[in-house]
Amino acid sequence: MGSVHAADPFGTAELRRRVLAAWTDSPARFREDANAEEDLVRGGYRDRLLVELAQNAADAAARAGEPGRLRLTLTGGVAPELRAANTGAPLDAAGVEGLATLRASGKRDDAGTVGRFGVGFAAVLAVTEDPTLLSTTGAVRFSAARTRAAVAGVPDLAAELAARDGAVPVLRLPEPAAGAPAGGFATEVVLPLRPGTRDDVAAALAALTAELLLALPALRSIEVEADGVGRVLTRDGAPPRVRLGDGEATTTWAVATAAGELPEELVAHRAVEERARRSWTVTWAVPVDDDGRPVPLPDGQVVHAPTPSDEPLSLPLRLIAPFPLGPDRRHVLPGPVTDLLVAEAARCFAALVRELPADPSVLPLLPRPRWAGAPLDAALDRAVVDRLSVTEWLPVAGEEGRRAPIGAVVLDDAPEQRVAALTGVLPGLLPAAWSRRTDAPVLGALGVRRVGVAEAVDAVRGVQRPAAWWARLYAALDGADREELGALPVPLADGRTAHGPAGVLLPDEGLPAARLAPLGLRLADPEAVGTPEARRPLERLGARPATAAAVLADPTVRAVVEGSLEAVEDGGPEPADLADAMLALVAAAGPAADGSTWLAELALPDADGGWAPAGELLLPGSPLADVLEPGALGVLDPAFAAAADVDVLRRIGVLDTFALVTADDPDGLDADAAEEWADAVLDRLPAGAPPPEWPALTAVRDLELVADWPGALRLLAALPAAAWDDVLLDGTAVPGYLRWWLATHPVLDGRRPDRLRAPGPGPLQGLYEPADIAPELLALLRPPATLDDVLADVDGAIDLLRRLGDPSRTVRLGVLATVYARLAEVLDGLEVDPPERVRAAPDRVVDDAVVLDAPWLQPLVRTAVVPGGGRPGSVADLLDLPLASEEVRGTPTGRPGTARRWAELPGAGLAATRLGLDELTGEVVVDERLAVGGTPVPWWPGEPDRVDGTPGALGRALAWRAGRWELRQALAEAFAHPDRVLDLAAEDAIG
Template sequence: MFDTERLRQTVLDAWTASPARFREDANAEEDFALGGYRDRLVVELAQNAADAALRAGVPGRLRLTLRDGVLYAANVGAPLDAAGVESLCTLRASAKKDDIGAAGRFGVGFAAVVSVTDTPAIMSRATGGVRWSRAETAELVAARPELAEELARRDGHVPLLRLPFPVEDLEVPEGFDTVVRLPLRDEAAEQAVRRMLDEASPALPIALPALERIEIEVDGRCRTITAEGWRVVTASGEFTPEQVAELFADRPTEERARPYWEVRWAVREGGGTGDVPRVLHAPTPSDEPIDLPALLIATFPMTTDRRHVAPGPLTDFLAREAAKAYVRLLRELPKTPALLDLVPSLIGKGELDAAIRHEIIRMLPDTPLLPVLSGEGGAVAPEPVPGREAKAVPGPAAFLEKIAGIVPGLLPADWPSRHPALTTLGVRRIDLADAVDMLSGDAVRDKDPAWWRSLYEVLPADDLEAIAAIPVPLADGRLVRGPRGTLVLSEGPERLDPALLAPLGLRIVHPDAVHPLLLRLGAAEATPRTVLDDPLTRTAVAESLDSPDPEPVAQAVLTLVEAAGLTAGEAPWLADLALRSADGERYAAGDLLLADGALAKMIDPEVRFGVAAPDLVERYGPRVLTAAGVLDGFAVVHDHDVVLDPAECDHGLDGEEEWLEAIYELLPESDVPAVAPEFMAVRDLEYIADWTAALTLLARPPLRRALQPLRVLAGGETVDVPSYTAWWLSRHPVLAGRRPTELRLASGDPLLFGLYGEAPAVIDEEALKLIGVRSSLGELLASYGGPDELLERLADPEAEVDRAQLRALWIALAGVDPQRVTPPDAVRAIRKGSVVVADVSDGPVVVEAPDLLPLVEDRPLILAPFDLAESLAEVLDLPIAGEVVTGEVTSTGVERPVPAEVRSLLPDAPATYVEHERLLVDGRPVPWRYYEGTVHASGVDGLARGLAWAAGQWGDRLAVAALLRDPARVPILLAEADLDPVTSL
């Protein structure tokens, strides 16, 4: 039993001697119980149980039982002794200050019971126990007059834990050494205890390793808490005197008396901390956030409320040690991808959290934590490597295992390559494309084609762009970058002979490396056509003429042409293939003729063409040779989606660039070049001598298609323009020594007679029209350069044109856009009543009014309906008559009324006119002039013309003259007018 009487008297005497001491003790207990320790009852009871087990050297065990409003805490270990009772009754004076490893150090933890009870008690089986009572303490204090005033000031509130009393009604449960009984003050206290019991977690046995087991029983329901399933790493040490002096300079004296430190990290076997709050335990839980995915228990110095870390050199030292211990924890954990979730990010939740994180992150890149593949086959290296030496590559396991022997330091496939922790660890992320780039040089030099095929089998194929540069072994021993441009020989009877193809320098994939993926990545199946389309084949053909021995290339290409079934003109570039001629010389295929071919019979004998060697004709036949460019009949260029731009449209055709310029004159303006969806043209027209035979062939299918207009997409429109073949023929003397554009159809427009010769009927009229033979005036004027051509024809003195024909031609030309016409140097005109060819320097004019004719009668006159005069003058770039004469009336006359009879025929005639005895205009005698709105005339005929012109009825001028001569004939003239057809009204 304990001497509780002595302890009570000692404290009461001290309070009586110094009422201020009474107030300090009451305030201090209240601060701890209602402040820093208000919610730590369970933690403090567990801490006391752990310390008791530690002193006794036995495994700690604590049972917490809430029953009928009372909380019991039973534990095993060292019993309560006199020093312990004194410590419990003396705030801030722990009896365990010298116990290494003890959790209680400051003598205030038991004060947590004050927050829930007014009558706590503790009993040990071997030594007895004590109890406390707020009511009994208040009664004893009230009996001391010296304390009455202070007690009244505190409304009767007294410290609970300073005055112990003997306890007799408390029994220790079987199997335990000590029990604490806490009758709970009220419902609020009971709810608070229930919450604390519910929140009790494995953090308690982890933070208090001496306490192996905690049993919690609430209302008959039990649960047990242990540290099982947690991985714990502990680091500890003692401070040297020098460290104590340096690190504890700002710490209390009793902390200096315990010169040792400890740091403990714990993580669940499955990772993380589960439901355990991530706060610092020092060793009891604090409010200091530690957001790392592990539980930290460490002897950090705390503020007096035990809620936060006290800053200072000791805290800085322990933060560094905590970081080292955390890194050691990571090293000791299994090397699985779950390890990445324990790697901290840079941002922390508080100063301490950030400081620990910063130190951990600094150490991680050089810490060997990561497993890597040791070589091909998937084996993992026996020792982990630091992050700086590791590489993360996305892809399936089979792929990574395949390249592990080439790309050192590869993480296994189940380690996520995009996990943010890899950056913190210093791991180099390599995307798939870069990994593929690393498969080169000496590392793969000894890999045989079968190895490459096995690599293609496991290569990730969901991103073809990333693996586009994968190396490919060729049949000739080379290793090239990327399948694009390579050829894969197919299996079966159509398989091409690699030996035959060898002279072409093709990039043929080694048969042992062939895999379907290569085709997806751009390799082409080696069919006769794909081999012919290969750029290397084209290069071999283009360079064959300069080759010392072109025969192997010729054999390979001709065999491919035969197998591909090519037709003449389908591959025009084959015309550069070097072939032997009959005289043993070497020619380009396009410069060779078939001896019995149609073209050989039409060709100009002065043009140097070779004749294909007979053995080539016998071996491959005319079809293959003509498909390769040898000339039999006409060679045809056949192309699709041709951009009609000189820089891109070059088929080696005679005058092709000029043709492009000509057709662009017919196309709408656009910022982008025009495109021909289908292009067809006949080659070698410039070498023909027998045009009768040639045109006969060209007018027949299939060559006739080359004469048809070319359909062009330009400026958002579809336009038909002359084809190249038709354009070329139109510009050359292919019809009896004359150009087609110099001739007309026999059945053509009569207006063209005399201007164009009649075309010979060597081919049908439709074909003649296609090559430029003229058929009608309208088509001529609508064609490119047609107006200029007509003016040129009219200016030819040899052309025969009558006056009526000429007037019709001027009428047609007046409707042409002046921008399409080049002003002529000479024109066909009327002079002194005759049709003549006049030079522009002779001053021809376009007459726009009949009263000006006498003033310009000495000039060549362009005569057309007066309402077309100005348009025609603009087309011809010639003046009208009114621009070359003044037309001023220079004589004097007398104003006369217009006879009333005239108004019946000319309702819009003016009321008066001016009669001149001798009318002079610009000093020259004329019969009439309509000048400044007035009709001037001398004589009946002049007056009739002037009045008809002024009234806008020029066609009635003769009728008006007859009326003026014989007014009595007015009824007859009016009757005749009534008989005019409706269309004349």
């Protein structure tokens, strides 16, 4: 402790005298002062005691212009005390007078102080009745007991004292005290604690945090010691960053301050002290992490004015501002001063936000829309929103600067990739981190416009950007709702823009999109859709992958090609560009273009300077040109041909060999005599068959233009197998168009292949000349090799009928036996002229003959006989000949011989076996002189049959009777050799 001051440096005696005189003259004044002090104590100052002590220490430091230091010490024992020692300006007479004069202060002209006109010191009365202030300039004390004693000696006041149960104003009668502060401090407040208050003071010391220093910039440290345990609270740095320490723990705060002076007219009605002190300082503060991002304070903040008030603050920051307080020192008074400070607080808040990182972590600090709140809190929210909405503090995607919320836009829940893609398209676009739906209310209140994908899509319509930019945009929009993307523009390869992905073609790698503009397709720019990520959303919206084959199959392409020659004639688009596009497309499609016969309609330049369909042009020097009639087809322009790929030209239809044409039915086949071929095919189907279901058909063009058939056949032999394949109609295989056409035209040395036969021996030998051709052509042309081959075609059957009457030809006996019957079957129902001559023997034709219809009549026939082959009536009709039974009349003469049972004849058992019978039944008459009209006959049918007894006659009669005419020789053998029955039976068993 310092020395004791015996003198009265602060003039306390005079102060006491004036106060006692005033009380004596007016006991009401005593009563008023006592009530005022009681109201202050009753106002709950115990919880603000430490704040008021710290505030006084800060003011002392500010007056001295040096960093302040405060030490709070709580002692124990029988008489506990709280001591508050501070550095800075020491106590002076004006200060003592301010302490002793309620609602007055000695700080009227001190800029930078935060004390509120002396009232704050009254907080000590919450814990003590005997406060003492020790300073380097002197010491002063206040005492309830000494004031009570002084008042008791004044009669008029004694009654008041008694009425108040001894309660007196403690801080109105200062008096000198002894002592001085120690430890280098300028002032020390000593507060002997009332009974029961120590625990509250200890708890308040334990709860004291370094945040108090935010409101007291002049104070750099607070040392707290209670019962020998100490800690130090510190403040370091200056706005915009202040570090607060509590022992070893340090917290960094973002701090913004604003200062100014209240206009005189705003405080004209206030107390003298307030009118003299018009300066103000507003402070906002919030903790920040190591990256400078704010860490919002917990809910339940209050406005500090500058000590904590009861005014709630919904913003999670510390607000310190000298709002005018009401008599309770806890609530802010409304009015113009408060309004001005609210506006300045909003301006300061905006400055704080600008100093924080441009990061969404700022958003939790900002006002959120709400239905209601305390008046001051609501006013602060409105003011902050108004100020922030026009302050440039928001980051702009892709830009360095910041902008105000008014005019800024944010994409609704957009990933970073999507925002990056739209940067520069949507003015004022915020980075992706700001697009969370949870932040929408805050940003919306500030004026930030929230846009969805549909509006973003609308914004990109009409913008000019490189194709690669569009690819990034499409990839970024993947996953968005289809309904919002329907109008998404797609740049096309030809420079146009599609106003929506539906129907757009997405070129695959290898498709020459840049050369396909003349086709008029909606083909996307390859670079705009060159990645799977870009293509996926477009395909989801109706765009279609476009391989070369797919583009080739597009109906638009076919229509353009098929109309290309007409377009040339009408003066349409440059045909060379279209030709180049199709050559490029077919080259890319490769084998997939095979079979697209409509490509032959593409207009190409010819050697005469005109344009013609590709399918009507020959490659210069092509083999086909050598076999066709000169000038039958045009020739492709040699220069054009030299610059193009030959294989591509072939695929398009330019001819170097015969061209194939395809169709779904004969009516669609653009080939010579296609209808005749169809008729020939239908003639081969069974009579009465329903119209067939035609398969895909293939034909060969330009056969009618051939001049050199040997050369043409070599080219035809090299065609794909499909050109030669048979056609399967309802299970019946018939010749395809090419084989039929060649078979029916003189292509083999002036002869038709179907009028020749396969080389070598065979049933047609003698009737047809052999085809003298190479084996590979023989297999393709397939000249007839059997009677069935000839008879399969009506024209072939008619030709065969004519050949049978040709005396220069011969016929094999086996063929002759049935050929007329086969012809009658094939030609049944057709109007066919009968031949002038008929064949009666393999090497003999006759003008007159009969058709043998009864074998027993043959000995009686006097003309040539034509075999009926089992169909004598039909053969007679075909040949316009009589039947033998129509020409021969008669019956056997003479007396019949002896009737005998068949079963009794020698050899009858073997005959029965060969007929498959157990035993022969019935009778037969043996007449050794059997004759008709004087002509011997071996056999005549009747009831019973009559025979001449020879084995041959027996065999014929039995075979005819049994309906097994083909067994007549076997039965004759059985009757001829009855002695060899066992041997013959053994031979039968071998077969």
